[in-house]
Amino acid sequence: MELFNKSGALVSSLLVLVGSLIACQAKEDTLPPAPVVEAVAQRLSAHGGAAAERRLREWADQGSIVAKRELGMLYQSKTPRRGEAMRLFEEAARAGDAEAAFQLAEMYHRAAAGTGRGLEKAWPLYAQAAEHRHPQAASRLASLARDGSEEAARWLAATGLK
Template identity: 70%
Template sequence: MELFNKSGALIASVLVMVGALIACQAKEDAVPPAPVIEAVAQKLSVHGGAAAERRLREWADQGSVVAKRELGMIYQSKTQHRNEAMRLFEEAARAGDSESAFQLAEMVRTPRGDGADGPGRAATLYQQAAESSHPKAALRLASLVRGGEAAAQPAAMK
């Protein structure tokens, strides 16, 4: 009986997701609300699927900050998509998304050798996220400053 309930719940959630995607396809120019985008991203990260990734890409191209963040989070762990993830996080962070600023800071914290990344840039991004009440960003910023890793400390921290 318990197995039936779990599989029934899985089937119901898949049907809801398919219905949401169909509804969004009916309104090609409409970007759905954040919870729908996040649900599509969650399904994509769990089950994969070219259609879901394509839909997220379309919403990101239409300017959805949430779609940019979610697509960046999916690309973040894929080496071949690292630069794309950073670009998406950068765009979303500039639009005020604190989670994107935090994720980008996590990516740039360790320098890659080109001088553009590192603790100084990470500190600036952590501060941006922390100012929007992102608790992990505030902790990471304090850790960078306390450890002296942030040579170019954010103005508010000097």
């Protein structure tokens, strides 16, 4: 009887270990919370590193909106990757990320400098970000609106700057 108890305990322990390994493996496929993604992105921008970029890319491919935004922020300053940055920002903005909407609007606004042709694309993105309480977006809308206009006053009020 004692032999059965010992082997039963061994089998039980083995099953718990296998279950733990399966749980850990399954957990790798889940998306981390936003602060974890942002910490990886911050480490990437501070120290570089292909592993951190690869991890962000995996999370973005799995659907992490924050990872898409953070990759977009990484790529927007790299000329050959600006198109990819815009695509990532667009996907994240469509999913409701205010910072991604603001960053995409800024890219359109900078591209339109002097021509005003990108402003029609930037304006709704600034508005989307401002409506989600993004203060820089609200300030940008106020500065883009005509001085003294009702619309400028509305966006200034949203920033609390009046």
